[in-house]
Amino acid sequence: MADAAPNQGDNSFAEKNETPKNVFDLGAFVGDLTFEEDASGDDISLEGLEQELEECKNHDVVANILSKGTTLREYTKGVENNLRQVELDSIQDYIKESDNLVSLHDQIRDCDAILSQMETLLSGFQAEIGSISSDIKILQEKSMDMGLKLKNRKVAESKLAKFVEDIIIPPRMVDIIVDGEVNEEYMRSLEILSKKLKFIGVDPMVKTSKALKDVQPELEKLRQKAVSKVFDFLVQKLYALRKPKTNIQIIQQSVLLKYKYIISFLKGHGKEIYNEVRAAYIDTMNKVLSAHFRAYIQALEKLQLDIATSSDLIGVEARSTGLFSRGREPLKNRSAVFALGDRINILKEIDQPALIPHIAEASSLKYPYEVLFRSLHKLLMDTATSEYLFCDDFFGEESIFYDIFAGPFAVIDEHFNAILPNCYDAIGLMLMIRIIHHHQLIMSRRRIPCLDSYLDKVNISLWPRFKMVFDLHLSSLRNANVKTLWEDDVHPHYVMRRYAEFAASLIHLNVEYGDGQLELNMERLRMAVDDLLTKLAKLFPKPKSQIVFLINNYDMTIAVLKEASPEGGKIQLHYEELLKSNTALFVEELLLEHFSDLIKFVKTRASEDSSSTSEKPITVAEIEPLVKDFASRWKAAIELMHKDVITSFSNFLCGMEILRAALTQLLLYYTRLSDSIKRVAGGSALNKDLVSISSIMYEIKKYSRTF
Numbered sequence: 001m002a003d004a005a006p007n008q009g010d011n012s013f014a015e016k017n018e019t020p021k022n023v024f025d026l027g028a029f030v031g032d033l034t035f036e037e038d039a040s041g042d043d044i045s046l047e048g049l050e051q052e053l054e055e056c057k058n059h060d061v062v063a064n065i066l067s068k069g070t071t072l073r074e075y076t077k078g079v080e081n082n083l084r085q086v087e088l089d090s091i092q093d094y095i096k097e098s099d100n101l102v103s104l105h106d107q108i109r110d111c112d113a114i115l116s117q118m119e120t121l122l123s124g125f126q127a128e129i130g131s132i133s134s135d136i137k138i139l140q141e142k143s144m145d146m147g148l149k150l151k152n153r154k155v156a157e158s159k160l161a162k163f164v165e166d167i168i169i170p171p172r173m174v175d176i177i178v179d180g181e182v183n184e185e186y187m188r189s190l191e192i193l194s195k196k197l198k199f200i201g202v203d204p205m206v207k208t209s210k211a212l213k214d215v216q217p218e219l220e221k222l223r224q225k226a227v228s229k230v231f232d233f234l235v236q237k238l239y240a241l242r243k244p245k246t247n248i249q250i251i252q253q254s255v256l257l258k259y260k261y262i263i264s265f266l267k268g269h270g271k272e273i274y275n276e277v278r279a280a281y282i283d284t285m286n287k288v289l290s291a292h293f294r295a296y297i298q299a300l301e302k303l304q305l306d307i308a309t310s311s312d313l314i315g316v317e318a319r320s321t322g323l324f325s326r327g328r329e330p331l332k333n334r335s336a337v338f339a340l341g342d343r344i345n346i347l348k349e350i351d352q353p354a355l356i357p358h359i360a361e362a363s364s365l366k367y368p369y370e371v372l373f374r375s376l377h378k379l380l381m382d383t384a385t386s387e388y389l390f391c392d393d394f395f396g397e398e399s400i401f402y403d404i405f406a407g408p409f410a411v412i413d414e415h416f417n418a419i420l421p422n423c424y425d426a427i428g429l430m431l432m433i434r435i436i437h438h439h440q441l442i443m444s445r446r447r448i449p450c451l452d453s454y455l456d457k458v459n460i461s462l463w464p465r466f467k468m469v470f471d472l473h474l475s476s477l478r479n480a481n482v483k484t485l486w487e488d489d490v491h492p493h494y495v496m497r498r499y500a501e502f503a504a505s506l507i508h509l510n511v512e513y514g515d516g517q518l519e520l521n522m523e524r525l526r527m528a529v530d531d532l533l534t535k536l537a538k539l540f541p542k543p544k545s546q547i548v549f550l551i552n553n554y555d556m557t558i559a560v561l562k563e564a565s566p567e568g569g570k571i572q573l574h575y576e577e578l579l580k581s582n583t584a585l586f587v588e589e590l591l592l593e594h595f596s597d598l599i600k601f602v603k604t605r606a607s608e609d610s611s612s613t614s615e616k617p618i619t620v621a622e623i624e625p626l627v628k629d630f631a632s633r634w635k636a637a638i639e640l641m642h643k644d645v646i647t648s649f650s651n652f653l654c655g656m657e658i659l660r661a662a663l664t665q666l667l668l669y670y671t672r673l674s675d676s677i678k679r680v681a682g683g684s685a686l687n688k689d690l691v692s693i694s695s696i697m698y699e700i701k702k703y704s705r706t707f
Contacts, residue, residue, distance in 0.1 A: 554578050645658055
């Protein structure tokens, strides 16, 4: 109904405007309006209407109205009619629904009553909930209080349970400690007993408990029984160490270390018994190890090879050593007094096992003392290392080691103090010093400090002895009787050979160590032997023999020193300089012996200027005899020089070098003679007698082929 009225109005509106305009004509629309009809008062103004219509032309309703050309008043009347019709329809609808509205009002009123009752009920619930909340808080407080009490009871129960567990004595433990054998189970029982003894002695609560009065006497009896039993057990094991041919290390590692807790138990609960066990072990090992080392030393002494005596010195006459005292000793052993030789191998075998005396004795082997010295100290190091580690592991005390080894140290010191004063072997002493140095390095690598003071003491005792023996050699050179030492022989002297071998040995032993004090002593020894050698050389009647003697000794010394130190040290360089200077002297002596006139002329006359007026000029008559003499016998003279060199020098290569130097010098002299002839008036007449330089060079090369 509400929609019908507008539709009718639209239709009537459409009927009145049968020819609607499709185009909006603002002028036509406005033109239909009259001021009388539209004006309702003086205050109405149409200013801006055109602009407002322009803005609203896109509105659907306005555009529809304007497009149809309907006047505003007509359209308004149509709208009012529609509104009245809608109002009437609405009233009719309301009248129709009046019964429902009355029913709805009654329902709302009933709901309001119900809601009022609900409000009352909820208010009661709110009050009850408040009461319940307070009750819950009270229950929560009671629950927390009960939880705290329960926790305290649990703590008290656990402490009480631990207390009961720590203080009670299980029957099984009593049976094991009283009647059981000492084994691993016995060790576990001892640990339990130790904990209980510590518990009653440390915890202050236990001391005030009544349970202690019942338990303490029983625990004390068990402690005494356990201490007594383990003491008897350990004493029995210690007695086993004293049996002959017992492997001590096996017993220590396989037996005693398994029961090392016994020592801890005795330290804590039987100090007096522990001290007895400690003293018994120290006494046992002291005696056992002392006996072992004494027997080993006695066996080693049978293997000792005496190298040197107090008379085996560099400057002592060979005949004075005594035919009967040294007659049975092999020559190679006497050479070992000064030459290092194979003795150096002892330092390469520093880590080899110690000698087994009975095997060496069965093979009839003898050794220099440094070999026995290394074996003894190798055994000492290995034994000391094993014992030190065992004492630290078993007893937990390093000091026990020093108490035990006081005996073995005394045995070794007694032996060493007897050997050292009678040792005149300087090479052997230096080898022992180097052996001690290597042994100190070995113990340092093992991180075992127990032998530090002992090895230092041995090293300190070796150095003064070496210095004393070295000074004996030095004194033997300084105080040597030159007349008794001299022999009418230009070959190397045995004193110089001794010195060369002795110096080479000490240089070799000092290569890796660079001991400055030893080098200083070696320099003193060199000065002494140089002085002695010069004195011996002066006893030869001929200067040439003196020079040959010195050259042979210097060459031999250099050869020996090169074997010890190929790089060349101060001493070797010193003798190379002496060899060079004496070689030059020998060359001059050798040439003067065969070509004295030639050399004299060249040195005096050939060097003068031919135009000089200070001396009379060189003439053909003066120089002709020299040329003819040289031409007639120069080859024979060279052959004689060759034979002289071969017989004079013990070292063939050195002799050939000297011969070549002499021939080269001869060539230089003859060349200067030839140059002098060219400056002499009428000297060309002598050319037929001159020997060509190429011929002399050929002869020199012929002798050089022997190198």
